[in-house]
Amino acid sequence: MNSITISTLQEYLKTKYDNPQYTNSLFMKLVEEVGEVAEAINKIDGRKADDGLSSLSEELVDVIHYAVAIATINDIDLEQVMIEKDKKASVKYHQFPNLQDYLNNEK
Amino acid sequence: MNSITISTLQEYLKTKYDNPQYTNSLFMKLVEEVGEVAEAINKIDGRKADDGLSSLSEELVDVIHYAVAIATINDIDLEQVMIEKDKKASVKYHQFPNLQDYLNNEK
Amino acid sequence: MNSITISTLQEYLKTKYDNPQYTNSLFMKLVEEVGEVAEAINKIDGRKADDGLSSLSEELVDVIHYAVAIATINDIDLEQVMIEKDKKASVKYHQFPNLQDYLNNEK
Amino acid sequence: MNSITISTLQEYLKTKYDNPQYTNSLFMKLVEEVGEVAEAINKIDGRKADDGLSSLSEELVDVIHYAVAIATINDIDLEQVMIEKDKKASVKYHQFPNLQDYLNNEK
Numbered sequence: 001m002n003s004i005t006i007s008t009l010q011e012y013l014k015t016k017y018d019n020p021q022y023t024n025s026l027f028m029k030l031v032e033e034v035g036e037v038a039e040a041i042n043k044i045d046g047r048k049a050d051d052g053l054s055s056l057s058e059e060l061v062d063v064i065h066y067a068v069a070i071a072t073i074n075d076i077d078l079e080q081v082m083i084e085k086d087k088k089a090s091v092k093y094h095q096f097p098n099l100q101d102y103l104n105n106e107k
Numbered sequence: 108m109n110s111i112t113i114s115t116l117q118e119y120l121k122t123k124y125d126n127p128q129y130t131n132s133l134f135m136k137l138v139e140e141v142g143e144v145a146e147a148i149n150k151i152d153g154r155k156a157d158d159g160l161s162s163l164s165e166e167l168v169d170v171i172h173y174a175v176a177i178a179t180i181n182d183i184d185l186e187q188v189m190i191e192k193d194k195k196a197s198v199k200y201h202q203f204p205n206l207q208d209y210l211n212n213e214k
Numbered sequence: 215m216n217s218i219t220i221s222t223l224q225e226y227l228k229t230k231y232d233n234p235q236y237t238n239s240l241f242m243k244l245v246e247e248v249g250e251v252a253e254a255i256n257k258i259d260g261r262k263a264d265d266g267l268s269s270l271s272e273e274l275v276d277v278i279h280y281a282v283a284i285a286t287i288n289d290i291d292l293e294q295v296m297i298e299k300d301k302k303a304s305v306k307y308h309q310f311p312n313l314q315d316y317l318n319n320e321k
Numbered sequence: 322m323n324s325i326t327i328s329t330l331q332e333y334l335k336t337k338y339d340n341p342q343y344t345n346s347l348f349m350k351l352v353e354e355v356g357e358v359a360e361a362i363n364k365i366d367g368r369k370a371d372d373g374l375s376s377l378s379e380e381l382v383d384v385i386h387y388a389v390a391i392a393t394i395n396d397i398d399l400e401q402v403m404i405e406k407d408k409k410a411s412v413k414y415h416q417f418p419n420l421q422d423y424l425n426n427e428k
Contacts, residue, residue, distance in 0.1 A: 002210040004186045005110040012209045016202065024238060025368055027148055028359050030170075031245055032369075034141055035356005037177075038349050041134055047346055048353075057183040060174050061192050063137075064185070067170045070144075076164040078171070079111045085168050095123065102119045103109040131345060132261055135252050138352055139262075142249005145242050154239055155246075216424040217326040218400045226423045230416065241362055244384075248355055251391075255348055271397040275406050277351075277388045278399070281381050284358075290378040292385070293325045299382050309337065316333045317323040 006079050010072045017069045026073070030066035033059055113186050117179045124176045133180070137173035140166055220293050224286045231283045240287070244280035247273055327400050331393045338390045347394070351387035354380055 017026065040054035071078050083100050090098035097105065124133065147161035178185050190207050197205035204212065231240065254268035285292050297314050304312035311319065338347065361375035392399050404421050411419035418426065 002207075002213075003112040003114055004189060004206070004210065005112050006116070007110055008210065008213060009113070009189075009206075012206055015209075023148060024152070024242065025366075027144065028238065028241070028363055028366075028368060030144075031141065031241075031359040032356050032363055034138065035353050035359060037134065037137075037174075038353040038356060041130060042349055042353055045131070045346075045349075047349060056181060057178065057185075057188045058192055060178045060183065061185060061188045063174045064171055065189075067144075067167050067174070071164065071167045074163060076167065078164075078168060081164045081168045082111060082116075082172075085165055099111070099116075099119055100109075102122075103111065103115065106109075106115060131349065132259075135256055135259075135261060135345065135348070138252040139249050139256055142246050142252060145246040145249060149242055149246055152239075152242075154242060216421075216427075217328055218403060218420070218424065219324040219326050220330070221324055222424065222427060223327070223403075223420075226420055229423075237362060238366070241358065244358075245355065248352065251348065251351075251388075255344060259345070270395060271392065271399075271402045272406055274388050274392045274397065275399060275402045278385055279403075281358075281384045281388070285378065285381045288377060290381065292378075292382060295378045295382045296325060296330075296386075299379055313325070313330075313333055314323075316336075317325065317329065320323075320329060 006068070006082070007077075009068055010078060013065075013069045013072045017073050020073045020075075022073055023070055026066050026070045030063060030070065033062035033066060037063060113175070113189070114184075116175055117185060120172075120176045120179045124180050127180045127182075129180055130177055133173050133177045137170060137177065140169040140173060144170060220282070220296070221291075223282055224292060227279075227283045227286045231287050234287045234289075236287055237284055240280050240284045244277060244284065247276040247280060251277060327389070327403070328398075330389055331399060334386075334390045334393045338394050341394045341396075343394055344391055347387050347391045351384060351391070354383040354387060358384060 036054065036059040037056065039048065040056040040059050042048040043050040043054050044056065068078065086099040090096055143161065143166040144163065146155065147163040147166050149155040150157040150161050151163065175185065193206040197203055250268065250273040251270065253262065254270040254273050256262040257264040257268050258270065282292065300313040304310055357375065357380040358377065360369065361377040361380050363369040364371040364375050365377065389399065407420040411417055
């Protein structure tokens with residue numbers, strides 16, 4: 001199975017969503033899915049009877065789908081923002097290697 | 108800048124989070140960040156005065172960070188779930204190519 | 215200090231919000247506040263450094279404010295729905311007295 | 322039907338929830354319900370097929386239920402916080418009468 005880069009996922013989602021006016025609508029779907037992640041965790045933790053209808057993995061994929069879609073329609077290069085944000089966090093929390101170095105070591 | 112595959116991002120986050128017992132704590136951080144995405148959109152849409160302190164791109168990266176982290180500590184292969192979920196959705200909504208084909212065409 | 219009934223709170227908020235078209239906007243504010251409740255709890259639980267700027271009580275009041283406001287602009291009589299929903303739950307979970315009886319006993 | 326004051330609702334919920342350690346669990350349920358409010362609004366707005374299974378009023382009542390329950394187990398007097406917060410907001414946004422005056426006028 002081919003690996004999925006975040007930039008490729010953004011290009012793919014660009015074929016489905018391309019108008020920044022969808023931001024609020026996509027966010028409303030994101031919140032719906034976050035609620036379903038909560039439901040899945042509540043079932044795992046026993047706060048709700050587990051009817052087998054929730055899937056933590058599928059709900060998390062949906063949350064990521066809508067977060068990436070919102071970024072995509074707002075022309076946000078997620079990989080770049082991730083690298084930069086991670087660099088700042090790794091200095092702040094003294095955690096090395098950072099994501100950039102981790103990727104370089106991988107090559 | 109090297110591309111970031113979702114599997115590499117999961118391996119990287121595995122070095123930071125490795126205990127499924129963090130699921131609730133990471134989810135609480137995810138919800139905090141979802142609130143900050145809402146705040147950023149509220150400022151963009153004029154529902155809140157824009158003090159320049161919110162960044163839609165950084166808040167979305169944080170939401171993705173915690174969603175991927177929760178998946179990682181629960182041993183969820185996100186790329187596999189994404190491909191399978193997308194396949195079902197593309198049949199349901201008659202949207203082609205699906206992600207798998209899109210990735211293959213990319214090669 | 216006079217007690218606040220939910221119906222009076224709805225009448226009061228009706229003077230501020232009266233158009234059902236605000237539903238999405240008010241919900242976006244609700245989600246922002248839910249994120250701030252998460253932040254307050256994260257600080258209480260030590261998942262975030264406590265800078266003293268969060269107040270669990272104020273964030274909860276904000277969540278209730280927006281939930282009641284959304285109900286109000288959609289002409290939802292919250293007291294009635296609460297009583298009915300509680301009646302069903304008390305039968306389902308064998309919890310007595312239910313809210314209606316509790317209120318009657320209070321008189 | 323007797324009116325429900327917020328203080329009475331807190332007393333009633335105190336009979337069901339009385340341990341501040343439930344804060345995270347109740348918040349997880351709150352987030353699940355916020356997702357269901359999003360789903361109900363998505364159906365109303367046509368972002369999701371309306372199967373008639375969602376009820377905006379019931380989901381909003383659930384959100385209020387859990388927000389009030391969290392306040393209750395943390396010994397938060399919601400009516401007092403509401404009055405004080407509203408006073409500050411009415412000065413900030415020049416909106417009169419404020420809730421306190423509104424309640425006094427009601428008597």
